[in-house]
Amino acid sequence: MDLMEKLTILADSAKYDVACTSSGVNRGKSADASGMGSATACGICHTFSADGRCVSLLKVLMSNMCVYDCKYCVNRVTNDVPRAAFTPRELADLTIDFYRRNYIEGLFVSSGVIINPNHTTELLIKCLEILRFEYGFRGYIHAKSIPGTEPALVTRLGLLADRMSVNIELPSESSLQTLAPNKTKQAILAPMGQIHRQIGENKSELVKYRYAPKFTPAGQSTQMIVGASPETDYKILNLTENLYKKYQLKRVFFSAYIPVVQHTLLPSLETKPPLLREHRLYQADWLLRFYHFSAAEILSEETPNFNPYLDPKCNWAIHNMHLFPVEINAAPYEMLLRVPGIGVKSAQRIVAARRAGRLDAMALKRIGVVLKRAQYFITCNGKGNAALHATRENTVRALIDPAAYSVGVQQLSLFDTQIQLPVEEAVKCLATAM
Amino acid sequence: MSGDSNVVYTYDGSFEGFLTCIYESFYNRENPVDIVPEYLCQPTLYVEKYIASQPQKAQRVYISIQEKISVQAQTMVRLGFLTCLPQKELCMLLYLRLGYKVGSKLTNMLGNARVSCLHGAVKSMQNEAHLLKGFIRFQEYSGVLVAVISPKNFVLPLLSQHFATRYPNESFLIYDDTNHMALVYQNNKTKIVEIEKLTLPPVDAQEANYAALWQQFYKTIAIQARNNPRCQRGHMPKRYWKNMTEMQTESRLSGRDTEKMIQAGGKTI
Numbered sequence: 001m002d003l004m005e006k007l008t009i010l011a012d013s014a015k016y017d018v019a020c021t022s023s024g025v026n027r028g029k030s031a032d033a034s035g036m037g038s039a040t041a042c043g044i045c046h047t048f049s050a051d052g053r054c055v056s057l058l059k060v061l062m063s064n065m066c067v068y069d070c071k072y073c074v075n076r077v078t079n080d081v082p083r084a085a086f087t088p089r090e091l092a093d094l095t096i097d098f099y100r101r102n103y104i105e106g107l108f109v110s111s112g113v114i115i116n117p118n119h120t121t122e123l124l125i126k127c128l129e130i131l132r133f134e135y136g137f138r139g140y141i142h143a144k145s146i147p148g149t150e151p152a153l154v155t156r157l158g159l160l161a162d163r164m165s166v167n168i169e170l171p172s173e174s175s176l177q178t179l180a181p182n183k184t185k186q187a188i189l190a191p192m193g194q195i196h197r198q199i200g201e202n203k204s205e206l207v208k209y210r211y212a213p214k215f216t217p218a219g220q221s222t223q224m225i226v227g228a229s230p231e232t233d234y235k236i237l238n239l240t241e242n243l244y245k246k247y248q249l250k251r252v253f254f255s256a257y258i259p260v261v262q263h264t265l266l267p268s269l270e271t272k273p274p275l276l277r278e279h280r281l282y283q284a285d286w287l288l289r290f291y292h293f294s295a296a297e298i299l300s301e302e303t304p305n306f307n308p309y310l311d312p313k314c315n316w317a318i319h320n321m322h323l324f325p326v327e328i329n330a331a332p333y334e335m336l337l338r339v340p341g342i343g344v345k346s347a348q349r350i351v352a353a354r355r356a357g358r359l360d361a362m363a364l365k366r367i368g369v370v371l372k373r374a375q376y377f378i379t380c381n382g383k384g385n386a387a388l389h390a391t392r393e394n395t396v397r398a399l400i401d402p403a404a405y406s407v408g409v410q411q412l413s414l415f416d417t418q419i420q421l422p423v424e425e426a427v428k429c430l431a432t433a434m
Numbered sequence: 435m436s437g438d439s440n441v442v443y444t445y446d447g448s449f450e451g452f453l454t455c456i457y458e459s460f461y462n463r464e465n466p467v468d469i470v471p472e473y474l475c476q477p478t479l480y481v482e483k484y485i486a487s488q489p490q491k492a493q494r495v496y497i498s499i500q501e502k503i504s505v506q507a508q509t510m511v512r513l514g515f516l517t518c519l520p521q522k523e524l525c526m527l528l529y530l531r532l533g534y535k536v537g538s539k540l541t542n543m544l545g546n547a548r549v550s551c552l553h554g555a556v557k558s559m560q561n562e563a564h565l566l567k568g569f570i571r572f573q574e575y576s577g578v579l580v581a582v583i584s585p586k587n588f589v590l591p592l593l594s595q596h597f598a599t600r601y602p603n604e605s606f607l608i609y610d611d612t613n614h615m616a617l618v619y620q621n622n623k624t625k626i627v628e629i630e631k632l633t634l635p636p637v638d639a640q641e642a643n644y645a646a647l648w649q650q651f652y653k654t655i656a657i658q659a660r661n662n663p664r665c666q667r668g669h670m671p672k673r674y675w676k677n678m679t680e681m682q683t684e685s686r687l688s689g690r691d692t693e694k695m696i697q698a699g700g701k702t703i
């Protein structure tokens with residue numbers, strides 16, 4: 001089998017892995033300027049594929065041969081697909097040749113389980129050792145930890161990679177039992193806990209010894225499939241919040257389930273991927289990480305699912321109208337962040353700009369704040385926009401998320417098919433709920 | 435400020451020359467209606483006044499920006515000079531006039547039109563440079579890596595450090611075909627030189643093979659069920675595509691490099 005064929009099979013098998021970020025670590029050239037490569041904390045996207053996703057890393061599997069039989073996965077042992085495997089050297093060479101041409105920022109390597117988890121991890125380690133020690137590669141490496149691998153091997157892998165991830169796969173243990181019978185919650189959380197612990201230990205070592213080897217300096221991430229099992233958004237968001245708190249993950253990724261397999265336990269093959277739901281989960285994830293929100297503020301037991309027409313922040317705002325309008329020249333940073341239409345950048349710029357003088361609506365525009373939605377929730381120098389007819393209906397109309405109509409609300413959930421309301425009806429419906 | 439305003443300053447197009455214009459404008463109490471590089475100057479009804487570049491005067495202005503305004507303002511002017519902002523010289527003169535009046539709070543006055551205009555242009559240039567750090571594609575020609583870019587702004591100075599750190603042991607050349615300049619890195623040294631035209635020989639079989647592997651990877655990694663060309667264009671505007679290996683059809687890839695010779699030369703800046 002030639003390299004082209006292998007690359008095609010192994011990239012195809014890896015494409016459902018979500019994470020392709022290259023962020024979290026800064027690294028320049030080595031002291032003696034040997035080797036090749038660097039890493040930038042903000043991450044660099046090298047291209048965008050036809051589905052609009054960023055391609056930053058060479059994302060491939062070491063091998064798509066797998067002894068496991070996870071129902072939702074293309075590579076499960078019972079599926080009849082072409083199989084291939086890179087040798088560690090082949091993959092290392094390909095990475096270097098792509099990297100030299102600035103095609104990629106580094107390598108994302110995962111693998112099907114060959115023989116057993118330990119053997120698979122040893123192959124990954126071999127490949128990373130060639131890259132790091134033979135080529136002196138200083139670019140980004142994201143390695144998957146294979147559930148069930150011995151802790152000592154996880155440690156070795158962690159010392160070579162910048163970021164590690166253990167996929168949590170499904171949002172609850174019962175779903176895991178039904179759909180991924182070879183994986184247990186314990187087998188997934190154990191390496192996650194180990195990596196978390198070792199990152200902590202490594203930090204204190206680095207304080208004592210400046211040249212202590214770094215253990216996954218860009219932290220760890222995880223991903224779960226949304227829409228293959230019946231969990232509510234509230235449950236998923238709570239799980240996400242707990243993962244951030246307990247394991248200090250850098251990212252939790254969600255992947256809308258795309259039916260690749262016909263199975264009685266899974267949604268049918270015709271089902272569209274729940275893209276809007278995935279989009280809402282990412283919006284909520286951003287609120288948790290950058291906007292000082294808690295999961296309980298976004299969803300609750302009573303409303304366990306996202307509003308299809310409004311993004312989570314707007315939804316929160318119209319249910320908390322007593323807190324608005326806020327005065328742009330006086331409101332604390334945390335409150336500015338909660339105004340629909342004002343993001344982190346805008347809020348930071350407002351805070352910087354108002355040190356130099358009071359701001360009016362014109363100044364806000366020049367700063368780059370988009371007022372379409374924000375104008376209903378703010379005052380400048382005590383004055384709102386006089387030309388604005390701020391009825392409930394108008395407010396809601398400005399807030400309605402165009403994605404609800406471009407992606408389609410039907411895609412919010414697989415299990416209860418929603419009927420899409422025309423804009424005006426949706427506006428009325430939401431305005432009465434305010 | 436009093437004085438004759440019906441004057442257009444022309445200068446040699448260098449940063450030093452521009453700073454000398456600032457000096458003259460203050461020293462002569464003049465408000466020029468425009469400041470343009472000599473080679474771009476079109477005949478107008480205004481009086482043209484050529485300002486010869488003078489290192490001492492330029493240095494005085496440069497230091498005074500840091501002392502009387504702030505380091506950030508100095509950076510803004512340095513970067514602003516590289517942008518494609520229309521009438522950037524005049525914008526920066528107005529920016530500095532305001533700066534000398536209000537002092538260090540200048541860079542916080544984002545609501546002010548003079549400030550937001552320059553800051554916006556710089557932000558957009560930095561954004562372009564950041565995107566290019568990812569979108570640049572090298573092709574190997576007998577050991578030398580060569581890339582072509584067509585940016586709106588003069589971004590080469592913003593790219594040099596990044597790529598020199600990334601490929602410390604390589605030799606590479608990044609050609610900017612908008613500004614006809616090239617960033618050359620060899621033996622741990624970077625320099626930016628003027629190159630009128632760069633024509634490249636066809637790539638060898640090995641290079642074409644890597645390009646094909648990359649194109650195949652790019653095609654394979656996309657998930658059909660999630661196809662979203664609008665999102666793709668939003669993140670990666672079409673104007674970058676013509677220099678990106680994966681966005682070429684096979685015929686264009688080799689077609690681009692029909693002529694021969696690298697015509698390098700000219701002055702170093």
